Amino acid sequence: xxxxxxxxxxxxxxxxxxxxxxxxxxxxxxxxxxxxxxxxxxxxxxxxxxxxxxxxxxxxxxxxxxxxxxxxxxxxxxxxxxxxxxxxxxxxxxxxxxxxxxxxxxxxxxxxxxxxxxxxxxxxxxxxxxxxxxxxxxxxxxxxxxxxxxxxxxxxxxxxxxxxxxxxxxxxxxxxxxxxxxxxxxxxxxxxxxxxxxxxxxxxxxxxxxxxxxxxxxxxxxxxxxxxxxxxxxxxxxxxxxxxxxxxxxxxxxxxxxxxxxxxxxxxxxxxxxxxxxxxxxxxxxxxxxxxxxxxxxxxxxxxxxxxxxxxxxxxxxxxxxxxxxxxxxxxxxxxxxxxxxxxxxxxxxxxxxxxxxxxxxxxxxxxxxxxxxxxxxxxxxxxxxxxxxxxxxxxxxxxxxxxxxxxxxxxxxxxxxxxxxxxxxxxxxxxxxxxxxxxxxxxxxxxxxxxxxxxxxxxxxxxxxxxxxxxxxxxxxxxxxxxxxxxxxxxxxxxxxxxxxxxxxxxxxxxxxxxxxxxxxxxxxxxxxxxxxxxxxxxxxxxxxxxxxxxxxxxxxxxxxxxxxxxxxxxxxxxxxxxxxxxxxxxxxxxxxxxxxxxxxxxxxxxxxxxxxxxxxxxxxxxxxxxxxxxxxxxx
Numbered sequence: 001x002x003x004x005x006x007x008x009x010x011x012x013x014x015x016x017x018x019x020x021x022x023x024x025x026x027x028x029x030x031x032x033x034x035x036x037x038x039x040x041x042x043x044x045x046x047x048x049x050x051x052x053x054x055x056x057x058x059x060x061x062x063x064x065x066x067x068x069x070x071x072x073x074x075x076x077x078x079x080x081x082x083x084x085x086x087x088x089x090x091x092x093x094x095x096x097x098x099x100x101x102x103x104x105x106x107x108x109x110x111x112x113x114x115x116x117x118x119x120x121x122x123x124x125x126x127x128x129x130x131x132x133x134x135x136x137x138x139x140x141x142x143x144x145x146x147x148x149x150x151x152x153x154x155x156x157x158x159x160x161x162x163x164x165x166x167x168x169x170x171x172x173x174x175x176x177x178x179x180x181x182x183x184x185x186x187x188x189x190x191x192x193x194x195x196x197x198x199x200x201x202x203x204x205x206x207x208x209x210x211x212x213x214x215x216x217x218x219x220x221x222x223x224x225x226x227x228x229x230x231x232x233x234x235x236x237x238x239x240x241x242x243x244x245x246x247x248x249x250x251x252x253x254x255x256x257x258x259x260x261x262x263x264x265x266x267x268x269x270x271x272x273x274x275x276x277x278x279x280x281x282x283x284x285x286x287x288x289x290x291x292x293x294x295x296x297x298x299x300x301x302x303x304x305x306x307x308x309x310x311x312x313x314x315x316x317x318x319x320x321x322x323x324x325x326x327x328x329x330x331x332x333x334x335x336x337x338x339x340x341x342x343x344x345x346x347x348x349x350x351x352x353x354x355x356x357x358x359x360x361x362x363x364x365x366x367x368x369x370x371x372x373x374x375x376x377x378x379x380x381x382x383x384x385x386x387x388x389x390x391x392x393x394x395x396x397x398x399x400x401x402x403x404x405x406x407x408x409x410x411x412x413x414x415x416x417x418x419x420x421x422x423x424x425x426x427x428x429x430x431x432x433x434x435x436x437x438x439x440x441x442x443x444x445x446x447x448x449x450x451x452x453x454x455x456x457x458x459x460x461x462x463x464x465x466x467x468x469x470x471x472x473x474x475x476x477x478x479x480x481x482x483x484x485x486x487x488x489x490x491x492x493x494x495x496x497x498x499x500x501x502x503x504x505x506x507x508x509x510x511x512x513x514x515x516x517x518x519x520x521x522x523x524x525x526x527x528x529x530x531x532x533x534x535x536x537x538x539x540x541x542x543x544x545x546x547x548x549x550x551x552x553x554x555x556x557x558x559x560x561x562x563x564x565x566x567x568x569x570x571x572x573x574x575x576x577x578x579x580x581x582x583x584x585x586x587x588x589x590x591x592x593x594x595x596x597x598x599x600x601x602x603x604x605x606x607x608x609x610x611x612x613x614x615x616x617x618x619x620x621x622x623x624x625x626x627x628x629x630x631x632x633x634x635x636x637x
Contacts, residue, residue: 023184026059027088029095030184030192033058040094047072048090060091095185102175102186103162109177110389110630113420117332117379119637125263127637130379132260133330134635136310137382139253143326144383146246148172148317149196153189163188169630170388171317177389177628178533178620186537198245199229199323201237207539208483211320215481224482226324226400227287227312241287242312250284257281257310272299273306280310293403297410300371301338307331307376307412313397317384319540321482325384329395334375334415340455341372343509348372351500355464358499358580359587363465366407370396370462373411373455380633389628391417394454396461396493404468411458417631419447426626431524433622436562436569443524444517452510452518453525456497464492464587471593479593483541488598491547492586498522498551499583502576519570523561526552527568530616531623534606546606553605553613554582563615566622 024031032040037050037060049066053059062078065087077087119127145151150172158164158173166188170176173188174195180186187193196202204210214223214230217237223230228239243250261277264270272295279295282288289311296309308331312324344351348368356365373394385392396411398404418427424445431443461467467489469476477485501518504510510518526548534545552568555561560578562569589598604610 024058027083027091029092029190031059032091032094032098034060036098037094040097044094044097046090046094048077048087096190098185099187099190099192100160100162102180102183103158103160103166103188105183106175106177106180106186107162107166107169109179109628111422111627112632113423113629114634115378115416115631116634117377117636119635122637125267128263129260130635130637132256132263133308133328134380136253136256136260137328137330137380139249139256140310140326140328140383141386143246143249143253144317145171146198146249147323147325147384149198150174151198153193156189158188159190171386175537177537178531181533181537183537197319197323199318200320201230201232203232206319208319211322211482214320221478224320224322224477226315226322227289229323243285243287253310254281254284257284270304270306273304273308276308283311289398290401290403293398293401296398297371297403297408299410301333301335301341301374305333307333307374309395309397309412311398313399314384314395315399315482315486316543318482321486321541321543322477324399327384327386328380328382329376329378329385329392329412330380330382331376331378331414334377336375336415340452341374344372344455344459347503347507351459351503352463354503355460355496355499355583355587358584359464359591360584363587363591368407368462370407370459371410373413373458375415375451376412377416378414378633380635381631386631386633389630391629391631393417393450394458396458399467401468404466407462407466409462411455411462413451413454413458415447415451418450418629423629427524430528430623430626431520434524434527434568434619435520436564436567439520439523439567439569442513442516442520442570444513444520446517449514449517449521452501452514453497453521456500457493460493460496460500461489464496465590469590471591474593476590476593480595480598483543484595484598484602487541487543487546487602488586488590490543491550491602492583492590494522494526494547495551495579495583495586498579499576502579516570516572519572519575523552523568523570527619528623530614531620533620534616546602549605549611549614549616550602551582553610554578556613557610558582563613566618 034050034053041048047068049068050060051064051066054064055061062082065074065078067074077084119130142151145154148171150167153167153173158167167173173193175186195206197206200206200210214220214237217223222228222239223237225239227242229245230237231240257277258281261274264274276292276295276299279292283292292311309329312326314325315321315323317325352368353365356363392414394413396409398409403409428445432440471479480488501515505515529544529548530552532542532545534549535542552561555578556563558578560571560574562571605614
């Protein structure tokens, strides 16, 4: 996948949190800083003032409180036992003001951008099909909320409009953007619940330590199976199939898919879609997704006007990056994809063989038969496909099973995202601010370089050591662990796609101007992801940000990218060789299962000595003034 970037009342004060234990709390809520307390008290027309943090513990104490105005006493706020219930209530009211500030800041980080589709003049059959698919998408949203842990907050969705919007946008009350990193107040629910996915036991902190614990269990393959949830049993853990954990919800989706199939039962042009709808319905009832993958792989731009994927697929939402998230991607086939399919299909075998030669033994070229990318005009994304910030612009699926093992998966490029005038204007302004003049001169307002890079990224998932490649009989996720495996696979796809650009130039499929514009697009794409930070606000790895740091850092280290006077430049003569060296390095790591080398490569540029080369703070500061995109969907039928 390629994505775009760029309370209960207590009457005594709690002790400050120990170092590494998270933010300090007081009165059952995150503790206000002294400046925030006084600022918010004035806004609330409160007579309270925190004079000084005399003991330096970051928590307000009774002897640090004063009243403002003539004749003010503290009798109502402090007594012999300490703070009174009236003070606690006032404190919590100030925390609520602070929480709402953070929620608005989180929402304001992105500008809403509309993806609009009008089917009001479409044939009645199409409109009836849409009605069933949109209903199924709504059910999938709820399934995904169960996986993220946001479902229990979905009905109430916070006490104010901004909080309700945040729960919808972020699939839960938790904040997701760099603007909220380290902000303990950013939560759409006043009780500040921690993030807890229903895919794992609720009594465990859902962090890397939990992932390592599960990976060490004797039944780890079942526990980390993408189509299960984990529950405690006795002193250990058991895996339950999705159909047992979410049976009624999955059955409801199946019913809608069968109804959609019935709508097009007599349409001779859409029988492959009908077959997929029926197979997907069975998947939602049996948790066996292989028949649906087979039916889905049989669809193409040549035999259906629709693109539809409804299944559990990607793992990036998951704290261990093991569980597959429910999602819907629905769109209409963009017929302009057929030209690129023809061009790339003609050299598909050569692309695999050339990459195999670059990587070397033990990897050997294999027969590749996957579909070359379709272009799709997005109608609706739901569940894991509907991101809080930005959107998926390319995807290769499925991720597991016979279809992918035999190279018969499908790749899609979303051709109508980021094409609105505001997005194009902001992208050019960002490039101007980040790039050296000679490199900026190669920047193109055309969407073509962006689409070309997305096509190559998605195609490269299917070349070389792919997602289901086996190392001594073990899948990559078992060898590398979920997070590292995901990062390395996306890194391979991104740097490999960049490597293929020169092959296309040598084959006469792109000219020099297009080649340079594509290189510039790849660089700006990477800088955008670096600006989002190496980890999420909850501490999980950001695979795209981390792979972007590896690519930019390695190219800077190799002299193919330069940084001078606050601007990044490309040495177009050195770039192909540097890309080839990194492509070979990543390919060999994946082919040999060299965990130590993979971890060392990523950590060097993400958190080690090489991270200084990446200039993350500079990039973030430059791009901070530009709002990101949050897509909203409108479907009229």
